[in-house]
Amino acid sequence: MKLVSFDVWNTLLDINVMLDVMAVELSRLMGACIIDVVEGMMLTRERIKRMRAGTQGDPERALEESQEMLAELLGTDVEVVKRAAARATLNVGDEIVIPGAKETLEVVKRKGLKITVTGNVMFWPGSYTRLLLERFGLMNYIDRTFFADEVLAYKPMPEMFEKPLRTFNIMPEEAVHIGDTYAEDFEGALKAGLWAVWINPEADEVRRIHERGFEVPGVEGILEVLEELEKGKPT
Amino acid sequence: MKLVSFDVWNTLLDINVMLDVMAVELSRLMGACIIDVVEGMMLTRERIKRMRAGTQGDPERALEESQEMLAELLGTDVEVVKRAAARATLNVGDEIVIPGAKETLEVVKRKGLKITVTGNVMFWPGSYTRLLLERFGLMNYIDRTFFADEVLAYKPMPEMFEKPLRTFNIMPEEAVHIGDTYAEDFEGALKAGLWAVWINPEADEVRRIHERGFEVPGVEGILEVLEELEKGKPT
Numbered sequence: 001m002k003l004v005s006f007d008v009w010n011t012l013l014d015i016n017v018m019l020d021v022m023a024v025e026l027s028r029l030m031g032a033c034i035i036d037v038v039e040g041m042m043l044t045r046e047r048i049k050r051m052r053a054g055t056q057g058d059p060e061r062a063l064e065e066s067q068e069m070l071a072e073l074l075g076t077d078v079e080v081v082k083r084a085a086a087r088a089t090l091n092v093g094d095e096i097v098i099p100g101a102k103e104t105l106e107v108v109k110r111k112g113l114k115i116t117v118t119g120n121v122m123f124w125p126g127s128y129t130r131l132l133l134e135r136f137g138l139m140n141y142i143d144r145t146f147f148a149d150e151v152l153a154y155k156p157m158p159e160m161f162e163k164p165l166r167t168f169n170i171m172p173e174e175a176v177h178i179g180d181t182y183a184e185d186f187e188g189a190l191k192a193g194l195w196a197v198w199i200n201p202e203a204d205e206v207r208r209i210h211e212r213g214f215e216v217p218g219v220e221g222i223l224e225v226l227e228e229l230e231k232g233k234p235t
Numbered sequence: 236m237k238l239v240s241f242d243v244w245n246t247l248l249d250i251n252v253m254l255d256v257m258a259v260e261l262s263r264l265m266g267a268c269i270i271d272v273v274e275g276m277m278l279t280r281e282r283i284k285r286m287r288a289g290t291q292g293d294p295e296r297a298l299e300e301s302q303e304m305l306a307e308l309l310g311t312d313v314e315v316v317k318r319a320a321a322r323a324t325l326n327v328g329d330e331i332v333i334p335g336a337k338e339t340l341e342v343v344k345r346k347g348l349k350i351t352v353t354g355n356v357m358f359w360p361g362s363y364t365r366l367l368l369e370r371f372g373l374m375n376y377i378d379r380t381f382f383a384d385e386v387l388a389y390k391p392m393p394e395m396f397e398k399p400l401r402t403f404n405i406m407p408e409e410a411v412h413i414g415d416t417y418a419e420d421f422e423g424a425l426k427a428g429l430w431a432v433w434i435n436p437e438a439d440e441v442r443r444i445h446e447r448g449f450e451v452p453g454v455e456g457i458l459e460v461l462e463e464l465e466k467g468k469p470t
Contacts, residue, residue, distance in 0.1 A: 064385075079379050086362070086369040125362045127321070134321040144314050150299075 001229055002170050004108050004222060005161070005189075007179025008119040008129055010098070011199060011219055012105075012138060017096040019045075022088035022123065029080050029087075037074060041123075044070045048122055053183040055157055063149040066122045085124035089131055097136050100220045105141035107223055116164040117145045118177065120154045120184060144168075155181075156188025165194075173212075176229070178222045186213060197225050236464050237405050239343050239457060240396070240424075242414025243354040243364055245333070246434060246454055247340075247373060252331040254280075257323035257358065264315050264322075272309060276358075279305045283357055288418040290392055298384040301357045320359035324366055332371050335455045340376035342458055351399040352380045353412065355389045355419060379403075390416075391423025400429075408447075411464070413457045421448060432460055 009015040019041055026041075027034040048066050051057045057065060064078075067085075071078040108115055119129060126147020133139045146163055153159035165175060172193030179185025180199040189196035196213045203217045206224045214225050244250040254276055261276075262269040283301050286292045292300060302320075306313040343350055354364060361382020368374045381398050388394035400410060407428030414420025415434040424431035431448045438452045441459045449460050 077379075082362075082365060082380070083369060083374055086366040086374075089366065090370060125360065127317075127360045127362045128366075130317060131321040131324065131363075131366075134318060135325060139318055139321075144312075145317070 001113060001174060001176060001195075001226060003114040003116060003164065003168060003175040004226070005116045005118045005164055005175060005177040005194070006105075006142075006219075007155075007177070007181070007185050008117055008133070010180040011178060011185075012098055012101040012117070013096050013129070013132060013136075014098055018088060018092055018132075019123075021092045022084050025084040025087040025091070026074070026076075026080070029084055030074065030076050032074070032076075040074045041070065044073055045122065049181075052120065052154055053156070055154075059148065059153045059157065062154055063121045063125055070123060081123065085128060089124065089128040092132070094136055096132065097138070098219060100218060102136075102138060102141075104220045104222060105138060108226070109141045111226065113226075114143050114168050114170070115141055116168075117142055117147075118155065118160055118164060118179075119145070119147050121148045125149050155179075155184035156191065158188075158192040161189055161192035161194055176222070176225065178216075178219065178225075195225075195229070197222055236348060236409060236411060236430075236461060238349040238351060238399065238403060238410040239461070240351045240353045240399055240410060240412040240429070241340075241377075241454075242390075242412070242416070242420050243352055243368070245415040246413060246420075247333055247336040247352070248331050248364070248367060248371075249333055253323060253327055253367075254358075256327045257319050260319040260322040260326070261309070261311075261315070264319055265309065265311050267309070267311075275309045276305065279308055280357065284416075287355065287389055288391070290389075294383065294388045294392065297389055298356050298360055305358060316358065320363060324359065324363040327367070329371055331367065332373070333454060335453060337371075337373060337376075339455045339457060340373060343461070344376045346461065348461075349378050349403050349405070350376055351403075352377055352382075353390065353395055353399060353414075354380070354382050356383045360384050390414075390419040391426065393423075393427040396424055396427035396429055411457070411460065413451075413454065413460075430460075430464070432457055 006012055023034055023037045027037045067078050067081045071081045126149050130145050148154035151163055176195035177189035178197040182198055186196045186198040190213055198215045200215045203215045206216050206221050209215050241247055258269055258272045262272045302313050302316045306316045361384050365380050383389035386398055411430035412424035413432040417433055421431045421433040425448055433450045435450045438450045441451050441456050444450050
């Protein structure tokens with residue numbers, strides 16, 4: 001194994017912490033009830049996740065589309081959505097970092113593997129996610145970031161997984177991607193020929209679920225997977 | 236007059252303050268001498284400004300191109316340039332706000348005019364500039380932001396000036412744009428049919444220099460221009 005690709009949201013950073021802070025900022029800027037804002041965000045999020053699982057929607061406009069959909073559903077201006085995202089990026093606290101994420105990155109880095117981040121975007125640009133990874137010290141372990149609004153593709157599209165491989169001149173079978181969304185992360189990585197690790201919080205232990213795939217209860221499960229793969233005889 | 240469009244860099248925020256902080260972060264991340272980094276940034280900046288004045292270069296890749304050019308000239312990875320931009324956005328202090336900028340926005344806002352920001356991008360995305368405008372309280376006066384990497388055009392292209400007009404359903408002659416770069420801001424706005432105000436720090440006073448154009452010594456000069464235009468008999 002030469003490269004580990006990490007999903008960001010609910011793998012390294014907690015999406016609910018970010019969405020909560022953004023909802024507070026949105027309700028302040030709009031003078032609206034936070035309950036309505038949270039409901040609007042959840043509805044929009046579900047709609048977009050469904051669209052993307054089927055790779056519908058224009059990858060070049062995926063971010064703008066998500067911001068416009070949210071603004072429309074909340075009955076506000078798209079600039080207000082952008083402002084709330086900026087404020088949330090500035091104000092969110094370090095409880096956004098998933099427990100064990102930093103330590104996991106550190107161990108993978110020590111093994112001498114390349115570390116990349118491969119993330120979809122919704123409501124805020126990849127540049128804000130990069131800024132959060134920088135703010136909380138995770139960028140010190142990451143060699144390269146690949147965000148959907150910069151690559152102009154999104155998971156599960158193969159392009160999102162192939163770009164990091166091309167950048168480091170690495171074969172698909174020498175790379176493993178870990179993430180929490182089955183369709184985007186697990187199926188997407190497998191389809192592009194990588195090894196895949198699905199974070200399933202309901203799993204009891206690390207378990208092989210595919211020729212090139214594992215399920216793990218949390219992000220630190222990648223370490224056990226890497227050890228299995230090094231032994232050359234996966235469970 | 237119904238709308239005032241502001242350039243950002245050297246109109247509302249001081250580009251040299253931002254570039255200095257980014258140079259410090261770049262030299263730290265690279266372990267390089269800051270003098271070399273500053274020189275590399277200045278060289279790259281001049282090359283890009285020249286390209287844009289002639290509207291050469293692909294507007295869809297303008298940001299990435301500037302980051303890649305800088306990385307190449309400094310002999311570093313493009314991710315290091317992105318990280319330095321993120322750190323500078325987080326760490327720069329309020330000396331970045333041009334004296335008088337906030338007060339000027341406040342007066343224009345009180346007049347009941349729409350306020351937009353129309354900015355080119357270089358080295359960092361428009362989303363970071365929006366975050367800086369938010370951090371230092373300027374977004375409270377701004378109705379909409381139009382950044383080159385989001386509009387997929389750049390000043391002096393007419394599209395950059397037409398987009399705000401379409402958004403608010405305003406005629407070109409009902410809008411005025413103010414900025415410090417003659418080719419991008421002044422000539423660009425005039426060509427798109429708007430009134431134009433050129434910030435020329437060497438000017439002694441507000442002076443009419445074109446049928447629809449003025450030069451002013453600083454950003455607060457827009458207030459005198461607006462008064463002249465309200466009187467209907469510009470100096």
